[in-house]
Amino acid sequence: MPAISFQSVAKTFSGARGDVHALTDVSFDIQAGEFFGLLGPNGAGKTTLISILAGLSRATRGRVTVMGHDVVTDYAAARRSLGIVPQELVFDPFFSVREALRIQSGYFGVHHNDAWIDELLAHLGLADKADANMRQLSGGMKRRVLVAQALVHRPPVIVLDEPTAGVDVELRQTLWQFVARLNKEGHTVLLTTHYLEEAEALCGRIAMLKQGRVVALDRTSALLAGRASTMLRFKMDTPLPASLAAQSRVTGRIVQIKAHDAREVEAILATLREAGGQPEDLEIGRADLEDVFLEIMQGEPERVAA
Amino acid sequence: MNGALSGARTLLYKEVLRFWKVSFQTVAAPVLTAVLYLLIFGHVLEDHVKVFDSIGYTSFLIPGLVMMSVLQNAFANSSSSLIQSKITGNLVFLLVAPLSHWAWFVAYVGASMVRGLVVGSGVLLVTLWFAPLHAVEPWWIVIFAFLGAGMLGSLGLIAGLWAEKFDQMAGFQNFIIMPMTFLSGVFYSVHSLPSFWQTVSHLNPFFYMIDGFRRGFFGVSDVSPWFSLGVVGTSFLVVSGVALHLLRTGYKIRH
Numbered sequence: 001m002p003a004i005s006f007q008s009v010a011k012t013f014s015g016a017r018g019d020v021h022a023l024t025d026v027s028f029d030i031q032a033g034e035f036f037g038l039l040g041p042n043g044a045g046k047t048t049l050i051s052i053l054a055g056l057s058r059a060t061r062g063r064v065t066v067m068g069h070d071v072v073t074d075y076a077a078a079r080r081s082l083g084i085v086p087q088e089l090v091f092d093p094f095f096s097v098r099e100a101l102r103i104q105s106g107y108f109g110v111h112h113n114d115a116w117i118d119e120l121l122a123h124l125g126l127a128d129k130a131d132a133n134m135r136q137l138s139g140g141m142k143r144r145v146l147v148a149q150a151l152v153h154r155p156p157v158i159v160l161d162e163p164t165a166g167v168d169v170e171l172r173q174t175l176w177q178f179v180a181r182l183n184k185e186g187h188t189v190l191l192t193t194h195y196l197e198e199a200e201a202l203c204g205r206i207a208m209l210k211q212g213r214v215v216a217l218d219r220t221s222a223l224l225a226g227r228a229s230t231m232l233r234f235k236m237d238t239p240l241p242a243s244l245a246a247q248s249r250v251t252g253r254i255v256q257i258k259a260h261d262a263r264e265v266e267a268i269l270a271t272l273r274e275a276g277g278q279p280e281d282l283e284i285g286r287a288d289l290e291d292v293f294l295e296i297m298q299g300e301p302e303r304v305a306a
Numbered sequence: 307m308n309g310a311l312s313g314a315r316t317l318l319y320k321e322v323l324r325f326w327k328v329s330f331q332t333v334a335a336p337v338l339t340a341v342l343y344l345l346i347f348g349h350v351l352e353d354h355v356k357v358f359d360s361i362g363y364t365s366f367l368i369p370g371l372v373m374m375s376v377l378q379n380a381f382a383n384s385s386s387s388l389i390q391s392k393i394t395g396n397l398v399f400l401l402v403a404p405l406s407h408w409a410w411f412v413a414y415v416g417a418s419m420v421r422g423l424v425v426g427s428g429v430l431l432v433t434l435w436f437a438p439l440h441a442v443e444p445w446w447i448v449i450f451a452f453l454g455a456g457m458l459g460s461l462g463l464i465a466g467l468w469a470e471k472f473d474q475m476a477g478f479q480n481f482i483i484m485p486m487t488f489l490s491g492v493f494y495s496v497h498s499l500p501s502f503w504q505t506v507s508h509l510n511p512f513f514y515m516i517d518g519f520r521r522g523f524f525g526v527s528d529v530s531p532w533f534s535l536g537v538v539g540t541s542f543l544v545v546s547g548v549a550l551h552l553l554r555t556g557y558k559i560r561h
Contacts, residue, residue: 054402057561076404084402090395094324106316107403149399 001068002029003157003188004053009062011048011212022048023212026062030190030205032156035183037203037220038192041297044209046192047087050161053190054084066157080108083155085146087162091134097121097145098130101152108153120148123178125171140171147175157188164195176202200224200289208296216296223292231287232259232268234279241275244268249294258291259284314409317400321417325383332421336379337428340371344433347493357495358526364437368430369447369520370492375429376451377512380422380458381465381483384414388466389475397559407553411463411546418459423451439523446531447522450538454515457542458483460549467552467559486512496528511541 011023023045030036040046051057053064055075064071069078092100101117121127124144129137137145143163150158160179164172180202183189193199199206199220206223208216216223235253239245249256259265265284272279325332348364357366391397400410441447461483469475490512496504507513508529518534521527527534552558 051561055560056398056401058556076406079402079404082402086395086398088395088398090398092391092396092399093394094327095320099323103316103320104399104403106319107313107400107405109312109404111312111316 001032002065003032003034003067004030004190005063005065006049006053007063007065009049009052009059009064011045011052011057012060021212023052023059026209026212026214028207028214028217030188032067032188033183033186035180035189035202035204036191037199037206038190038209039196039199039206039293040192040209043211045212046209047161048212049209050084050159050190050192053159054082055079080153081155081157083150083153083158085150085158085160085163087165089139089142089146091137091142091145093133093135096131096133097126097137097148100134100145101148104149105152110153113152116154117148117152120151123174124148125174140168143167143171144175147178151182156186157190158182159190161192162194163191164193164198172198196289196293206289208293210297216292220289224287224289230259230261231285231291232257232265232282233285234282236272236277236279238275238277240277241271244271249291255279256291258287258295313403313405314412317405317409317413318416321383321387321413322420324387325417325421332379332383333425333428336375336425337432340375340429341432343371344368344436348436351493355494355498357498358524361524361526362437365439366495366520366524367493368433368437368439369523370516371433372426372429373451373454373516373519374487374490374492376422376426376455377458377487377515378483379425380418380455381462381479383418383421384459384462385466385469385475385478386462387417388414388463389469389472392466392470392559393472401559407550410553411460411550414463414466415456415459415546415549418462419452419455422455422458426451426455441522442525443522443531445522446518449535450515450519450522453535453538453542454519457511457515457538457545460542460545463549464545464552467549467557470558486510489513490516491528492516511537514538 006026006028009023009026010021013020013022026049038046038049048057052059053066053071055071055078058072066078067081069081071078095103098117101120105111105113105117121130124147126141126144126148129141134142134145147163158179163175176198179189191199191203203220206216206218206220207214233254233256236255237253240248240250240255244257247257257268259268344364344367348367352363355363357363465475465478469478489507490510491507496507496513499507514529514534514537517527517529518531518538521531
């Protein structure tokens with residue numbers, strides 16, 4: 001039995017300007033114990049899919065189950081199996097951290113679990129904030145409380161919807177160590193993130209969404225091996241020649257161009273030389289998940305250098 | 307089932323704790339408001355308004371003010387809690403929890419009733435200094451206070467689900483709840499009104515809540531308390547049915 005199963009899920013929003021298809025026929029399973037990444041650009045439908053899973057939103061068609069429980073017809077059992085860390089930094093200003101955690105736990109019918117609450121607080125670096133009011137916490141601290149609230153009823157499946165957006169390095173490290181430990185202990189983790197290096201480091205398997213469809217679904221290693229090859233990276237102050245600009249990824253001075261083999265590298269360098277460009281800090285490296293992501297999102301099968 | 311019950315209990319506890327933490331604003335302030343009404347209207351109108359025979363105007367006014375406070379605060383509790391949670395986004399904590407629509411209903415309406423009855427009791431305790439009052443038929447007091455608080459708590463739930471902005475909520479409060487409470491006979495006996503306005507008053511369910519509640523103190527009322535019970539009970543069932551339906555279908559909260 002998969003931990004999460006999406007079966008032909010579709011979501012259509014009806015608006016004044018006609019129907020918007022946020023999700024079209026999305027199907028995949030996440031097995032128990034997996035660390036699974038859900039990637040895609042803004043507006044691809046990641047949060048809509050998570051919302052349907054969590055019961056915040058209803059699918060127009062299709063079916064979603066959590067640990068075998070349908071999220072609509074058997075919502076109570078499905079939600080008990082699920083811990084959701086929402087994307088928005090929300091909090092209830094009336095309560096302290098400990099009160100918020102006790103109340104959240106109580107909603108799930110779990111009471112008198114202060115030992116676990118203390119453990120959560122300690123692991124998330126919140127022990128000294130237990131009695132502080134939610135309003136007094138910094139953004140990063142509020143984010144930690146959201147993680148604790150999602151875990152307070154000990155769900156077997158954890159969903160993190162862009163948990164590190166706008167979060168400092170220290171919290172990111174604390175969070176990933178903690179989540180990785182929970183995953184080792186058997187929890188299934190579904191992560192959406194914009195930080196592709198995080199997904200590459202943590203997720204065993206990845207699905208990529210584009211305009212509401214699954215456009216890639218594979219083991220992270222297979223995605224990296226199967227798609228992109230090597231990348232030529234260098235820094236340059238002058239503009240790229242037009243023939244190269246179209247196939248390059250430029251971040252400030254840094255230019256990255258895909259090159260399959262030595263001949264392609266030579267061809268690129270020759271083109272640069274002819275245009276009078278002076279590449280610095282030249283290096284050739286393996287493609288990372290970001291390259292794969294961009295290649296898939298641009299939707300072009302294979303591009304040939306030079 | 308046990309888990310579902312304890313979930314509802316936690317939500318009820320959280321909703322009560324929410325208003326209790328700001329009780330200066332949610333309990334003390336409405337008690338003060340009611341006392342001001344009593345001082346001003348009681349003083350100005352004591353010798354001018356004719357109500358029931360042998361009952362002084364101030365004595366007559368007190369049960370009306372108590373019931374008005376019960377109703378307004380029961381409405382304010384569920385409606386403001388829901389709209390605040392919707393606008394700040396923390397309603398998500400409830401939406402991801404395995405709580406049934408019954409659990410939501412019992413908790414939100416239950417907490418509204420607690421607040422309404424606490425404020426009402428406060429108003430009664432303070433205003434008793436100003437005029438003698440005896441509970442002649444106390445069961446009517448209890449029945450109408452509970453039913454009225456429950457109905458306004460449900461109405462607040464509906465308003466809280468419907469409103470998307472604070473000004474929509476203020477509109478609901480100012481254009482529906484306030485006129486219906488003020489035109490329900492809190493400050494006068496409807497028998498003193500011209501016949502047209504008497505007819506209009508009889509279409510207002512709030513009138514029957516106030517009249518039935520007052521019956522418990524004086525043993526006299528504008529209409530039979532059994533008839534009032536029928537009207538108020540039916541209104542409560544209708545409003546609760548609508549609130550439960552909206553919760554079950556996730557109206558404006560599950561998209």
